[in-house]
Amino acid sequence: MADQVYIFDTTLRDGEQVPGCQLNTEEKVIIAKALEQLGVDVIEAGFPISSPGDYNSVIAISKAVSNPIITALSRAVEKDIDRAAEALQFAKRGRIHTGIGTSDQHIYTKLRSDRDKVLERAVAAVKYAKKYVEDVEFYAEDAGRTDQEYLARVMEAVIKAGATVLNIPDTTGFCLPDMYGEKIKYLKENVTGIDKAILSTHCHNDLGLAVANSISAARHGARQIECTINGIGERAGNTSLEEVVMIMKKHPEINLTTNINTRQIYPTSQLVSKLMNMPVQANKAVVGKNAFSHSSGIHQDGVIKNRENYEIIDPVEVGVDKSSIILTARSGRAALNYNLKNLGIDLSKEELDTAYDKFLDLADELKIVKDDDLRKLAEELSSKSV
Template identity: 45%
Template sequence: MTDTVRILDTTLRDGEQAPGFSMTPDGKLRMARALGALKVDVIEAGFAASGQRDSDAISEIARQVEGPVIASLARATRGDIFAAGNALAPAPRRRIHVFIGTSPLHREFKLHMSRETVLENIRSAIAYAREFTDDVEFSAEDAIRTERDYLVECLSAAAAAGATTLNVPDTVGYTTPDEIFDLFRFLSNHVDRSSETIFSAHNHDDLGMAVANSLAAIRGGARQVECAVNGIGERAGNCALEDLVMAIRTRSDAFGVRTDVDSTKIMAASRTLAQITNTRPARNKSIVGANAFAHESGIHQHGVLQNRETYEIMKPEDIGLTTEAIVLGKHSGRHALAARAEALGFVLQGEKLEKAFAAFREVADEVGIVDTARLLGLLSEQETGRPQRLWKLNKVDIRAPVAAKGHPVARVELEHGERGRVTDIASAPGALDAAFSAVSQMIRVPARVHALEMQYIAADPEQTCPDEQGANVLVEIQIEVEGEIFSGRARARDILPCCVSAYIDAASNAEAVRAVRGSFSAGARAA
């Protein structure tokens, strides 16, 4: 048995059909290119029979994306298979993925078919799909709840008809690792097939075990796993591609298999999907979450500063991520503060460190994460005795035009410890864009918004609030300045000022980092 596990990515089919993850044809093509760069083996580009829009998107992907096999899903009907074959025609390497329900529930309540009728449909559908391509995959929908003897019969019939991949999906996310391992071992021993025909696993995450079940299926003999980037998919989602690939890579000693995926492109694919769907993975999401390689705890930071392997089993570079692992917050310790201060040109030792750490903890308790600009201000104040000179939002006014083609105008007033009160105006197609532009003009940091995430957290219904709402807004923003990404965050009562304050925070970080680099460069020239 080969030690290579194929990766079929279904982000554009199972993932895209989930609520909240719909993509435009251009978005699907962009994501397909990211998957091609990731070097997945198969891209399931959609469900051609679902409509002309999806069919056209599959054809465009088949025409433009090179490398992976391009696949379309199809029910075991001639109409679906014909639509899939036509949509995939431009692809040099193509696959038709035929499925039909095999469990008693699906046979009785969805299909209204007998066991024999389902078998007849499997044989005829695969034979017809073979007229369009030699690469045909068969899925026994709801396989986990199908009688074992009948599942063997269905998969053997599919293999005899010409299917070269036999998918055994846990359609409803019901199974456990022990059960699915035993099932794949059983199928490997009882299904009649050629040596070139492989088993595939497709697991959903309804009980939170999609990745564990997929790894167990590999141990049981599966040599293809169907995944989605960021784990998106129907209901609770599919097996997350990044989790599976990095588990196989990191624990090769336990699984003894490999994939051909270029793991250094994982973060790029994850970010592309987040941008297309406007949905970021949770902060604590494994591998690609914002906290996956971040450390705020003082004990952890001390260990990571000595040797990253003390608390990291993977390198962020392995997934294409360049990051500063140490996050300075209220849980951080003296070692982390001293290390970051030294990187910014400040040496903290003895009493000086204790004094700076006390001031740092006071700020961290108030704002949570202490970013570069705020830390520089704090360290400068400790060094010179002068107050921090940070930008602060005083007022933002938006004037919306009466004319339909007019642009909003934003008037923004900022306060700075050295420059005092500064006001500027700007116009842009959107109100926030106009406010951001005015801020950039004042801080002198030209930037574009890379990502913006907002949480509007309402007060508890039983909480008494003077304004009846009592809501709290948290905004996290990323801006791009000369090709580099800088982050900012703000918390406020109102959405618009909170977004502008977060932009100010990010722009201030960019300004601070550039100033530090400028002073280092000047020092190097003087030396």
């Protein structure tokens, strides 16, 4: 039986940190309801101490959804934790997500502290949050660049303090997949009490490795992946929810599964893109407009004969109606005939040959030949044959 990986969606917190893509409370509630329909296990609703808007949004989301755990972010500061707990008062299942930087880079240059003091602050924050909620997640910011032995010491200490989830962020997107997977493996093997907590990933995409790192970590024992719709987020973005989910679905041999209703992936992607006014890049895996589009004649012929020749995902699986055969100067007769038949136009072989020559001239001129162009082309051929 496959192991479940919990999907922790941070679109409304880390994802919303993209400049110019901020949402109001009403919009956040709309997205939160969509995430619930999608089947995410955890929604990180905001950072309540950061602004009145974030505080009110966490309250509103807590009231609006029932199934997912609602998480509020805080620093390892008592006033942050107080504010997070207050914002979560209406959550059916609330979680406080608190933490502190653990890399030497953060300890010495950002926090201006030392390892022992940071360890003390981590433990104190978890104990303080535990007064409010049973479910406390601890994040070790910049864990990707944190010394393994020290990271293990911190994790062991916060477990003893009551942490239920351990977030191991690759905050700067620095790690390679084998490095990050090995970090998770090291913690599994060297932290006393690790079986009492869920190991979580939170990967950034600065080197384009967020998804690969998250999957590597899951294969080494992490059982929660923190991600966003469309991979949005700070700088180059976060782990893409749609990508990690479909990787696990398409690779049953890795023995990992999720609660995600994959048919809701594309509609949710479009909703987030629209409300955040952030277009999805055309070649984005799974949800980009070109993900199921084919314009090369060789590919088009193969897809028309059998979709699986060039598609490992059935578009219906992720909520897309069907594949698209895009007619360009690279298209062949099979693609032209396929699109004509979809318009109810049947041509003989000789007629198709004539139409194809005309089509190539048209394609060179228009770049992409659309349905209306095809209809006009067919009408011209029909009038000449009369």
